[in-house]
Amino acid sequence: GRTKPAPQGLRGDTKIKRKVFFVGGIHRDSTSEDLREHCAERGVAATNCTVFPSTRMFGTLCARLSINATHDKEVQSDGFWPANIRIREWEFTPKTSSRPRRPSGAESTDQTDN
Numbered sequence: 001g002r003t004k005p006a007p008q009g010l011r012g013d014t015k016i017k018r019k020v021f022f023v024g025g026i027h028r029d030s031t032s033e034d035l036r037e038h039c040a041e042r043g044v045a046a047t048n049c050t051v052f053p054s055t056r057m058f059g060t061l062c063a064r065l066s067i068n069a070t071h072d073k074e075v076q077s078d079g080f081w082p083a084n085i086r087i088r089e090w091e092f093t094p095k096t097s098s099r100p101r102r103p104s105g106a107e108s109t110d111q112t113d114n
Contacts, residue, residue, distance in 0.1 A: 016047075016068060016069075017068070017069040017070075018047060018066050018067065018068060018069055019066070019067055019068075019069045019071075019072040019089070020064060020065070020066045020089070020090035020092075021064075021065045021066075021067070021075060021076075021087050021088065021089055021090055022062065022063070022064065022065075022087070022088050022089070022090050022091070023035065023062065023063040023064075023065050023081075023085060023086070023087050024054060024056075024057070024060070024062045024063075024085070024086045024087075025057065025060055025084045025085045025086050026051065026060060026061040026062065026063060026085060027060065027061070028059055028060060028061055030051070030061060031051060032049040032050060032051045032063065035049050035051065035063055035065065036049050038081075038082075039065075039067070039075070042074065042080060043071075043074070044067055044068075044071040044074055044075055045067065045068065045071075046065055046066065046067055047066045047067060047068065048064070048065070048066035049063055049064070049065050049066070050063060050064045051063045052064075064090060065087075075087060
């Protein structure tokens with residue numbers, strides 16, 4: 001039989017399970033590159049890292065850090081992060097309907113003829 005030619009162009013790759021973390025207490029002069037380098041120096045590759053201002057601790061930064069799931073215990077271990085940096089799993093919020101919800105107990109204003 002004939003063999004199929006190797007696919008050309010854009011192809012999907014094998015799925016890699018990722019873990020997403022919230023990192024807080026980051027000094028305001030730090031960058032996402034600093035966070036990536038910190039992880040890389042400890043053998044953990046950040047697949048994605050976004051730094052943003054903290055809404056709870058004025059003057060500090062937070063980050064959304066994605067890593068290969070096989071390294072989740074490492075990034076959560078004592079001694080991985082500098083003093084005053086906190087880490088926890090990212091809390092995903094469910095997507096909501098684009099239709100506004102009526103508060104519970106509110107009456108409908110729809111008028112229908114019966």
